[in-house]
Amino acid sequence: MTIIQKRKVVYLREKGESYAAIASAIGVSENTVKSYCRRSGLGSGAVAQIMQAVGEACGYCGEPLHHTPGAKKKRFCSDHCRMRWWAKHPEAIHRKAIYHFTCSTCGKPFESYGNSHRQYCSRACYGLDRRHNNG
Known part of the structure; x- marks a missing residue:
């Protein structure tokens, strides 16, 4: 892989693109992209953390979120993930009553x-x- 291709891989991974999408965009095999990402610390966990920080990934499982324009931004991809996250983080509940x-x-x-x-x-x-x- 060239330096330009490597930079493009980093850019696309930080945007949340899949290995297959990156491979087809830069013209290399999917396994080449996976290997480079693993060696560079751009695995699925790292990308999920980046996307969660930006608010573009589910707070529990890391799946990409699809926001509706004009609506409140989502934090979770499903009720299942939402309930699991709150069950694991009871300290985050602001109890008023x-x-x-x-x-x-x-x-x-x-x-x-x-x-x-x-x-x-x-x-x-x-x-x-x-x-x-x-x-």
């Missing part, structure tokens, strides 16, 4: 997410309070 209470049974302070009417810190305290009040 956190409530602070004191347990009615033991008096211990506790937090509740999403339920503003909670009274007990655990099922054990709920059971104790229920047994004491019923008899």
Whole structure:
């Protein structure tokens, strides 16, 4: 491969082009392009990271995204990838509905997410309070 071809490979890989598309564009075999990319650190993982940083690839699997003009930019290619990503990154969830209470049974302070009417810190305290009040 010539220096010009190598530069074109780097440019096209950073744009997210496949090995086959690059090979046909510069006139060499697909295996030649794959070998050069592997040796130069332009494998599929490196390209996916570049595309994710730019917002052109799925945040979970790295597949190229197809954006609709005038619509909000996508982060994931499918619901499957979106749910998997959020399941692996619970720290990224911005929880706003956190409530602070004191347990009615033991008096211990506790937090509740999403339920503003909670009274007990655990099922054990709920059971104790229920047994004491019923008899």
